[in-house]
Amino acid sequence: MMAMDIFRRIFFGHKEEYWWMKILVPITSIFVALIVGAIFIWSTGRSPVLAYKYLFGASGLVPGPYFKQHFAEMLLSSSMFIATGLAFAIAAKGGLFSIGAEGQFLVGAITAAYFGYAKPFASMPTVLHLTVIFVMVMIAGGIWGAIAGWLKAKMGIHEVITTIMLNWIALYLIEDWLVTGPMKANVETGVSGTPYVSETAKLPIILKGTRLNISILIIIVVAYLTWFLLYRTTFGFEIRAMGYTLIYNMDAPRAAGVSVDARITQTMFVSGAVAALGGAFIILGVLFQFPPVFEGGYGFDGIAVSLIGQNEPLGVFLAGILIGGLRTGATAVQLAHIPKTFPSIIEGLIVAFIALQELIRYLLMKLFVRKRNNTVSGGSDEKAVSGGVAK
Amino acid sequence: MKALELKGITKQFPRVLANDHINLSIEKGEIFSIVGENGAGKSTLMKIVYGLYTPTSGEIYVFGKKVNMKSPHDAIKLKIGMVHQEFMLIPRFTVTENIVLGDEPRKGIVFDFKRAVKEIREISEKFGLKVDPLEKVANLPVGIQQRVEILKILRRGAEILIFDEPTAVLTPEETEDLFKTLRALKKDGKTILFISHKLKEVMEISDRIAVLRRGKLQGVVKKEETNERELARMMVGREVVLEIPRVKVERGPVVLSVRDLAAKDHRGILKLKGVSFDVHAGEIVAIAGVEGNGQMELVNSLIGFTRPVKGKIILNGEEMKLVTPYNVRRKGMAYIPEDRKRRGLVLPFKIRENIIMGQHTLYPFSKGGILNDKVINQFATKQVEEFDIRPRDIYISAGNLSGGNQQKVILAREMAMKHNFLLASQPTRGLDIGAMEFVYKHLIEEKKKGIAILLISLELSEVLGLADRILVMYEGEIVGETVPEKTNEEELGMMMLGIKRNERLVQ
Ligand SMILES: Nc1ncnc2c1ncn2[C@@H]1O[C@H](COP(=O)(O)OP(=O)(O)OP(=O)(O)O)[C@@H](O)[C@H]1O
Ligand SMILES: [Mg+2]
Numbered sequence: 001m002m003a004m005d006i007f008r009r010i011f012f013g014h015k016e017e018y019w020w021m022k023i024l025v026p027i028t029s030i031f032v033a034l035i036v037g038a039i040f041i042w043s044t045g046r047s048p049v050l051a052y053k054y055l056f057g058a059s060g061l062v063p064g065p066y067f068k069q070h071f072a073e074m075l076l077s078s079s080m081f082i083a084t085g086l087a088f089a090i091a092a093k094g095g096l097f098s099i100g101a102e103g104q105f106l107v108g109a110i111t112a113a114y115f116g117y118a119k120p121f122a123s124m125p126t127v128l129h130l131t132v133i134f135v136m137v138m139i140a141g142g143i144w145g146a147i148a149g150w151l152k153a154k155m156g157i158h159e160v161i162t163t164i165m166l167n168w169i170a171l172y173l174i175e176d177w178l179v180t181g182p183m184k185a186n187v188e189t190g191v192s193g194t195p196y197v198s199e200t201a202k203l204p205i206i207l208k209g210t211r212l213n214i215s216i217l218i219i220i221v222v223a224y225l226t227w228f229l230l231y232r233t234t235f236g237f238e239i240r241a242m243g244y245t246l247i248y249n250m251d252a253p254r255a256a257g258v259s260v261d262a263r264i265t266q267t268m269f270v271s272g273a274v275a276a277l278g279g280a281f282i283i284l285g286v287l288f289q290f291p292p293v294f295e296g297g298y299g300f301d302g303i304a305v306s307l308i309g310q311n312e313p314l315g316v317f318l319a320g321i322l323i324g325g326l327r328t329g330a331t332a333v334q335l336a337h338i339p340k341t342f343p344s345i346i347e348g349l350i351v352a353f354i355a356l357q358e359l360i361r362y363l364l365m366k367l368f369v370r371k372r373n374n375t376v377s378g379g380s381d382e383k384a385v386s387g388g389v390a391k
Numbered sequence: 392m393k394a395l396e397l398k399g400i401t402k403q404f405p406r407v408l409a410n411d412h413i414n415l416s417i418e419k420g421e422i423f424s425i426v427g428e429n430g431a432g433k434s435t436l437m438k439i440v441y442g443l444y445t446p447t448s449g450e451i452y453v454f455g456k457k458v459n460m461k462s463p464h465d466a467i468k469l470k471i472g473m474v475h476q477e478f479m480l481i482p483r484f485t486v487t488e489n490i491v492l493g494d495e496p497r498k499g500i501v502f503d504f505k506r507a508v509k510e511i512r513e514i515s516e517k518f519g520l521k522v523d524p525l526e527k528v529a530n531l532p533v534g535i536q537q538r539v540e541i542l543k544i545l546r547r548g549a550e551i552l553i554f555d556e557p558t559a560v561l562t563p564e565e566t567e568d569l570f571k572t573l574r575a576l577k578k579d580g581k582t583i584l585f586i587s588h589k590l591k592e593v594m595e596i597s598d599r600i601a602v603l604r605r606g607k608l609q610g611v612v613k614k615e616e617t618n619e620r621e622l623a624r625m626m627v628g629r630e631v632v633l634e635i636p637r638v639k640v641e642r643g644p645v646v647l648s649v650r651d652l653a654a655k656d657h658r659g660i661l662k663l664k665g666v667s668f669d670v671h672a673g674e675i676v677a678i679a680g681v682e683g684n685g686q687m688e689l690v691n692s693l694i695g696f697t698r699p700v701k702g703k704i705i706l707n708g709e710e711m712k713l714v715t716p717y718n719v720r721r722k723g724m725a726y727i728p729e730d731r732k733r734r735g736l737v738l739p740f741k742i743r744e745n746i747i748m749g750q751h752t753l754y755p756f757s758k759g760g761i762l763n764d765k766v767i768n769q770f771a772t773k774q775v776e777e778f779d780i781r782p783r784d785i786y787i788s789a790g791n792l793s794g795g796n797q798q799k800v801i802l803a804r805e806m807a808m809k810h811n812f813l814l815a816s817q818p819t820r821g822l823d824i825g826a827m828e829f830v831y832k833h834l835i836e837e838k839k840k841g842i843a844i845l846l847i848s849l850e851l852s853e854v855l856g857l858a859d860r861i862l863v864m865y866e867g868e869i870v871g872e873t874v875p876e877k878t879n880e881e882e883l884g885m886m887m888l889g890i891k892r893n894e895r896l897v898q
Contacts, residue, residue, distance in 0.1 A: 234757045241737045250733045256749035257720040
């Protein structure tokens with residue numbers, strides 16, 4: 001019980017009714033998704049056991065052959081999913097449905113590439129150079145997010161619309177203009193895309209013989225800071241107050257003197273800055289330049305990661321590790337004659353079950369609460385009180 | 392014949408025993424009232440009857456048959472209907488659409504609007520519930536919206552109708568109309584369950600009255616055999632006299648000055664048409680008036696929710712150029728909002744969080760932007776004790792508190808805030824007499840401390856009892872100014888309806 005209490009404290013930092021639901025719902029969803037995935041495979045005449053053996057064997061989540069390599073790759077991609085996941089979670093806690101992480105990720109990536117190769121910076125020592133890059137990346141991504149926030153606060157334009165538009169603007173601006181124009185590498189070198197970043201801009205490796213770099217350490221710190229921001233600061237207090245009221249047009253925080261308009265913009269700034277970190281990770285740790293064709297999608301995966309992680313920083317971290325692992329194991333499932341998109345299907349299924357969480361919550365309540373304690377009755381009550389304010 | 396029988400109904404919430412072995416039997420065709428303090432368990436009991444909650448134990452019989460309801464759907468099938476305090480209507484839809492929603496008459500597969508309108512005309516005729524079936528709900532006053540709710544449940548054949556504090560949002564005239572309807576329903580053989588904190592109303596409309604206290608049934612009395620005083624005593628467990636003591640306080644300097652203030656409502660209609668007044672330190676100025684005569688726009692302008700079209704607001708000698716809630720609160724304004732659920736509280740927040748909202752950025756609750764949980768908890772625990780918030784648990788969500796206790800949380804917060812002007816907008820709406828007494832006590836305490844208070848109230852007894860000066864608002868203007876010693880309910884009533892005006896007092 002003691003351990004549980006500590007775990008709960010880490011997770012939420014405060015007493016929460018039925019807090020364990022937040023853990024049980026995603027875990028249940030993951031298991032059900034894996035079972036449904038197995039049935040899919042089985043129904044096409046292939047072996048689910050084999051598929052999962054290959055998938056998890058190469059995921060870096062469980063020990064096996066070449067574990068070190070897989071583990072490193074898993075953490076490498078996880079750190080990007082966690083960045084975009086946290087970005088979504090921060091906005092979601094404030095009642096903002098931001099799907100702008102994709103664009104902010106790109107903005108972060110191009111900013112990292114530029115400050116990585118641009119002349120006056122490229123001769124700085126590593127620590128200083130990386131600091132400059134990360135500060136610029138977060139400012140650029142933050143501004144990209146804040147634009148959507150500002151448009152909502154001042155003009156009342158819904159953030160879903162503006163963030164989608166900003167995603168497209170970022171994509172075209174970067175791929176059709178910057179990368180092929182002002183930021184194009186010297187043609188004689190035969191490089192397409194932007195120039196490569198200098199050695200001092202490459203993230204230091206922390207596991208010899210792998211590509212694993214400090215991005216995972218950075219994101220652990222950022223995840224902690226996100227939790228701290230949300231639960232320990234006055235700003236986080238206001239974000240959460242907003243999150244419970246904004247979508248229902250309730251005014252309590254505003255009436256109490258919270259400058260809601262400013263907070264919307266600021267929250268979107270923080271969200272954008274964190275998403276942009278992911279973009280820096282991929283440039284400074286994996287690609288080392290902005291390529292002519294960028295395979296994105298991290299921003300959208302971040303939504304899934306955040307949902308699975310129940311918008312809680314620690315949850316997002318764990319969900320990011322899971323998704324990173326599934327992606328890392330993706331190529332290996334082909335050995336079981338299953339397309340490598342299979343892990344994405346699993347991811348989709350998990351999200352679908354999370355989306356049904358009201359239902360799952362209800363069933364779990366019925367199962368556990370009734371049994372454990374006869375005097376407390378089932379899900380319908382909680383629905384009646386908290387149904388309207390689910391998140 | 393018994394319409395409804397409850398046997399040993401118990402409801403245990405995680406931290407609260409809301410209903411404790413309640414036995415009731417209600418005859419067909421009677422108007423049965425339930426009274427009790429805030430948090431006594433009235434709403435919980437009604438929600439059980441309507442299938443919103445499942446009782447922890449106990450049995451329910453409807454027209455002699457044992458039932459086991461799992462949702463309101465089952466209740467509707469058993470001919471039980473409920474008029475909620477917050478209406479569940481869709482503003483953009485017409486009255487007709489709202490009423491038939493979910494059970495539309497059809498011609499083939501298409502919605503038969505004409506027949507729907509005809510049906511509604513028939514029921515509204517039958518029960519004397521006049522509505523225009525083609526009007527949009529958004530354009531209707533609250534009283535009529537409530538009628539639409541009633542029509543909706545009648546159309547579904549309800550025989551047992553539950554009204555949870557239906558009069559809390561109504562003007563006295565609208566209440567009279569509602570009572571006419573209730574009597575007509577009774578005559579038609581419908582059974583009515585009625586909840587109100589206004590004992591006068593309860594005495595007027597009920598056949599029998601059940602009193603709940605802290606989840607337990609104290610007794611059921613016939614209307615003829617009781618009186619308001621006895622009911623109040625049964626509810627609270629002690630003698631309550633809702634007499635407001637007259638306290639004279641030396642009037643201090645002007646704290647708030649309003650000059651020629653005009654403002655529009657959210658639809659852009661000019662509702663406040665140039666009002667001017669002052670509020671002095673140690674003085675309670677009451678604004679009396681029928682709801683919808685500009686009070687809301689006045690409140691919104693003062694707190695910074697709407698930008699006035701003209702006029703000045705001078706708080707503590709300083710003209711407020713940009714009125715925002717943040718600015719006015721920093722300048723010393725505290726605010727008890729009229730709508731505690733939407734404006735007062737963040738419902739999923741715990742008591743401890745709600746009770747510091749607005750002060751959370753100040754020392755000692757936070758330092759350098761970082762919250763100090765220990766101080767917050769100590770403060771919350773102290774306030775919960777001092778303001779008698781039940782249950783005494785700072786970790787309970789505000790949404791799980793009864794209405795009265797929600798109001799106490801707001802009071803506990805606002806009183807603790809540094810202020811010398813208090814804007815109290817309908818501070819006793821939906822409160823039981825015990826809690827009302829409590830609010831009055833605190834308002835008078837504030838006045839003694841030399842705080843300037845602007846009280847906006849629809850209750851004349853409250854206005855007459857508390858105010859040092861009364862301003863009457865009618866159609867966005869101040870049509871009269873008086874002092875309680877020189878006036879009475881009749882005169883105020885006439886002014887509120889625009890029939891009589893009087894001169895402003897010379898300050
Ligand atoms: N969903 C819930 N979860 C936990 N506690 C609850 C819940 N609903 C109500 N309570 C508690 O049950 C008690 C009874 O509440 P209820 O709303 O029935 O009171 P009430 O008599 O209607 O009060 P009021 O006159 O203020 O509306 C209160 O102490 C309240 O805090
Ligand atoms: Mg109630």
